[in-house]
Amino acid sequence: DADVTQTPRNRITKTGKRIMLECSQTKGHDRMYWYRQDPGLGLRLIYYSFDVKDINKGEISDGYSVSRQAQAKFSLSLESAIPNQTALYFCATSAADTGELFFGEGSRLTVL
Amino acid sequence: AQKVTQAQTEISVVEKEDVTLDCVYETRDTTYYLFWYKQPPSGELVFLIRRNSFDEQNEISGRYSWNFQKSTSSFNFTITASQVVDSAVYFCALSNQGGSEKLVFGKGTKLTVNP
Numbered sequence: 001d002a003d004v005t006q007t008p009r010n011r012i013t014k015t016g017k018r019i020m021l022e023c024s025q026t027k028g029h030d031r032m033y034w035y036r037q038d039p040g041l042g043l044r045l046i047y048y049s050f051d052v053k054d055i056n057k058g059e060i061s062d063g064y065s066v067s068r069q070a071q072a073k074f075s076l077s078l079e080s081a082i083p084n085q086t087a088l089y090f091c092a093t094s095a096a097d098t099g100e101l102f103f104g105e106g107s108r109l110t111v112l
Numbered sequence: 113a114q115k116v117t118q119a120q121t122e123i124s125v126v127e128k129e130d131v132t133l134d135c136v137y138e139t140r141d142t143t144y145y146l147f148w149y150k151q152p153p154s155g156e157l158v159f160l161i162r163r164n165s166f167d168e169q170n171e172i173s174g175r176y177s178w179n180f181q182k183s184t185s186s187f188n189f190t191i192t193a194s195q196v197v198d199s200a201v202y203f204c205a206l207s208n209q210g211g212s213e214k215l216v217f218g219k220g221t222k223l224t225v226n227p
Contacts (some may be wrong), residue, residue: 100159
């Protein structure tokens with residue numbers, strides 16, 4: 001099983017719908033992240049969390065919210081999805097001292 | 113502000129050729145960290161290397177090597193004797209902290225290695 005698991009892997013939804021992407025990890029890392037990947041734009045940080053009580057906005061947090069339910073779980077929500085939120089979303093974890101990110105397999109979201 | 117530029121959007125080579133992927137960064141910090149990640153066609157992102165700003169020694173790992181030059185703010189990645197399995201999108205990234213918070217990624221270089 002993957003160390004960082006994202007669900008769902010693929011989702012098609014309609015404008016205005018609420019969507020939640022879930023991430024769970026078995027690496028025991030405190031730090032978790034949500035990134036968005038768009039063609040030609042690389043990866044951009046949406047939110048990150050250092051522990052269950054510490055959540056921080058990233059570069060592109062508008063239109064998104066997150067919840068850190070436990071050390072191992074970090075969810076990303078789109079309260080009212082819009083078409084320009086169509087993208088590939090990655091969850092990642094890291095240990096505090098190495099800087100290496102461990103990514104999930106990605107969740108492809110399409111908003112019609 | 114921090115910025116990473118990967119000027120090569122796509123590169124296509126024939127197997128066994130050497131190929132260098134360029135990465136130029138901008139930062140005002142004296143302490144920073146540079147990374148390379150690989151994203152194969154399957155989509156997952158794989159960590160390749162992390163280098164701090166105080167270590168300018170070149171790194172070699174098998175067919176992969178990295179050339180860090182502070183004088184030109186570059187952290188280039190060379191694949192020697194490329195193979196089809198090297199086909200992927202490669203991302204260079206920069207952080208001003210040892211961890212991965214506020215990691216700034218370049219837009220990526222898509223490498224295609226043809227048989």
